[in-house]
Amino acid sequence: MSxxxxxxxxxxxxxxxxxAFVEIDxxxxxxxxQTWTALDEATRPAVRWRVVGAIGAIAxxxxxxxxxxxxxxxxxxxxxxxxxxxxxxxxESRPDTGELRTEGTRLPNTGELRSEGERRLGTGKLRIxxxxxxxxxxxxxxxxxxxxxxxxxxxxxxxxxxxxxxETRLGTxxxxxxxxxxxxxxxxxxxxxxxxxxxSLGPKPARxxxxxxxxxxxxxxxxxxxxxxxxxxxxxxAIQQALIxxxxxEALALVEDSRHRFxxxxxxxxxTVAQAQAFCDLGRSVQAREAVNALSARNPRSPLxxxxxxxxxxxx
Amino acid sequence: MGHRPSLKELYEEHHTFVWRVIRRLGVPPALVDDxxxxxxxxxxxxxxxxxxxxxIRSLLYGIARRVAKRQRDQESTRQTRIQPLSVTPDPRPNxxxxxxxxxxxxxxxxxxxxxxxxxxxxxxxxDVEGMSIPEVARCLGINxxxxxxxxxxxxxxxxxxxxxxQAREEGDLVRTRTR
Numbered sequence: 001m002s003x004x005x006x007x008x009x010x011x012x013x014x015x016x017x018x019x020a021f022v023e024i025d026x027x028x029x030x031x032x033x034q035t036w037t038a039l040d041e042a043t044r045p046a047v048r049w050r051v052v053g054a055i056g057a058i059a060x061x062x063x064x065x066x067x068x069x070x071x072x073x074x075x076x077x078x079x080x081x082x083x084x085x086x087x088x089x090x091x092e093s094r095p096d097t098g099e100l101r102t103e104g105t106r107l108p109n110t111g112e113l114r115s116e117g118e119r120r121l122g123t124g125k126l127r128i129x130x131x132x133x134x135x136x137x138x139x140x141x142x143x144x145x146x147x148x149x150x151x152x153x154x155x156x157x158x159x160x161x162x163x164x165x166x167e168t169r170l171g172t173x174x175x176x177x178x179x180x181x182x183x184x185x186x187x188x189x190x191x192x193x194x195x196x197x198x199x200s201l202g203p204k205p206a207r208x209x210x211x212x213x214x215x216x217x218x219x220x221x222x223x224x225x226x227x228x229x230x231x232x233x234x235x236x237x238a239i240q241q242a243l244i245x246x247x248x249x250e251a252l253a254l255v256e257d258s259r260h261r262f263x264x265x266x267x268x269x270x271x272t273v274a275q276a277q278a279f280c281d282l283g284r285s286v287q288a289r290e291a292v293n294a295l296s297a298r299n300p301r302s303p304l305x306x307x308x309x310x311x312x313x314x315x316x
Numbered sequence: 317m318g319h320r321p322s323l324k325e326l327y328e329e330h331h332t333f334v335w336r337v338i339r340r341l342g343v344p345p346a347l348v349d350d351x352x353x354x355x356x357x358x359x360x361x362x363x364x365x366x367x368x369x370x371x372i373r374s375l376l377y378g379i380a381r382r383v384a385k386r387q388r389d390q391e392s393t394r395q396t397r398i399q400p401l402s403v404t405p406d407p408r409p410n411x412x413x414x415x416x417x418x419x420x421x422x423x424x425x426x427x428x429x430x431x432x433x434x435x436x437x438x439x440x441x442x443d444v445e446g447m448s449i450p451e452v453a454r455c456l457g458i459n460x461x462x463x464x465x466x467x468x469x470x471x472x473x474x475x476x477x478x479x480x481x482q483a484r485e486e487g488d489l490v491r492t493r494t495r
Contacts, residue, residue, distance in 0.1 A: 010443065010471070011475075013475075013478060014443075014471060014474060014475060014478065016420065017420045017421075017423060017424050017474070017478055018424060018443055018444060020416070020417040020418075020419075020420035020421045020424070021420065021421040021424035021425065021444065022444060023417055023421070024417055024418055024421035025336060025339070025421055025425065026332055026335070026336070027331065027332060027335040027349075027352075031335075031349055032331055032332075034349065035331070035349050035352055035353050035356075036324070036327055036331075038353050039323070039327065039353050039356050039357065039360075040324075042353070042357055043323060043357065043360050286349070286350065286353075289350045289353075290353070293350075293353070293354055293357055297357060297361060309390060
């Protein structure tokens with residue numbers, strides 16, 4: 001439009017002053033290098049996260065594919081049932097096949113069917129008794145708070161009732177970035193609902209459900225999150241203890257160790273805040289802020305962010 | 317679409333621009349480098365949506381403005397003013413010339429600090445960073461005519477400040493000679 005007018009307006013004196021300003025007001029090479037180093041470091045983990053995410057997605061698809069035949073095999077008998085995740089434990093007679101698939105193994109309907117897999121639900125144990133046409137599932141176990149004895153022949157519209165505290169936490173929105181166990185759980189629990197022929201009957205598609213999977217012997221799946229949860233809690237406590245006792249370098253080492261052991265752990269945000277604190281305590285404020293930025297990037301709504309941003313308020 | 321620049325390339329090309337814009341947006345000196353880093357981190361996350369044909373500087377400016385605002389909000393307890401000049405080591409041997417440039421730059425810096433943000437950023441983007449007026453208008457989310465009007469006003473303020481500075485210097489010179 002009127003670019004020439006603009007050039008005309010910029011008189012030589014103004015140009016001279018602006019040139020001086022541009023010449024003086026510029027970042028030093030050291031500042032440029034330092035910022036790039038921090039930026040490069042900060043963006044590299046993001047790449048790793050994407051790779052992990054991609055691997056997770058592939059694992060989810062693989063898990064879904066593995067579970068698909070199993071779900072389909074019981075599908076016809078369960079089509080009208082409200083809760084897909086309870087299918088293997090149902091006590092309804094199955095006149096169509098009279099067979100129950102557990103652990104991916106086709107169990108003949110001999111009346112001697114008994115799954116030896118004892119599944120921990122809370123603190124209870126699950127035993128599956130099979131009889132021709134009638135399979136009964138019983139949960140035996142000491143009754144402890146939050147763990148009721150249940151007969152799965154009861155109507156159970158809400159599988160969440162069986163969640164233990166830890167399991168519920170894994171599925172809550174408090175950790176939207178998820179941890180490895182949480183994601184693993186989602187894969188296991190959601191795969192049948194997605195792949196099953198009556199997936200539309202899934203009661204809560206939006207909320208990840210706990211492993212009420214299509215196989216009774218899920219000892220590994222149910223105990224793994226519990227054990228890693230305990231380990232992760234212990235790891236976080238150790239980090240925080242090191243910080244409290246003025247050992248930031250050790251805390252940093254523990255942070256690294258924890259990330260190595262639980263790359264997608266459920267306390268990833270808390271550990272990032274601890275890392276920022278450790279950096280700050282060590283006078284590495286740029287890295288502290290970088291950790292806070294990483295948290296902000298990963299989980300912009302994290303309630304920890306407010307505190308995290310106060311960690312190194314006067315970082316250089 | 318052609319070659320999509322890497323973050324490193326974008327950083328090398330636009331670091332000074334972002335750094336200067338961040339400073340003119342009132343981020344405290346201690347936080348400038350961190351804010352610059354944050355701008356590029358956001359750019360990195362948004363690279364997938366970055367259309368290299370559009371103005372990267374517009375995008376960077378938009379990010380920088382949000383980052384700066386957040387930094388300012390966080391630092392609201394302390395008084396946040398427009399940046400004094402940085403002291404960048406100058407390789408030139410001519411100290412007098414260096415001091416002269418420093419004085420002039422200080423005048424520009426003070427004049428910018430006295431402007432409202434609209435005029436200041438219009439001036440910085442157009443006359444310091446050399447962006448076209450349509451590009452400036454796009455960055456600031458204003459129409460081209462408004463951008464021209466702000467630029468004219470900003471230049472006028474700048475000229476007045478420079479004139480006062482020159483008058484003071486001449487006065488100092490005269491007083492020095494008459495002593």
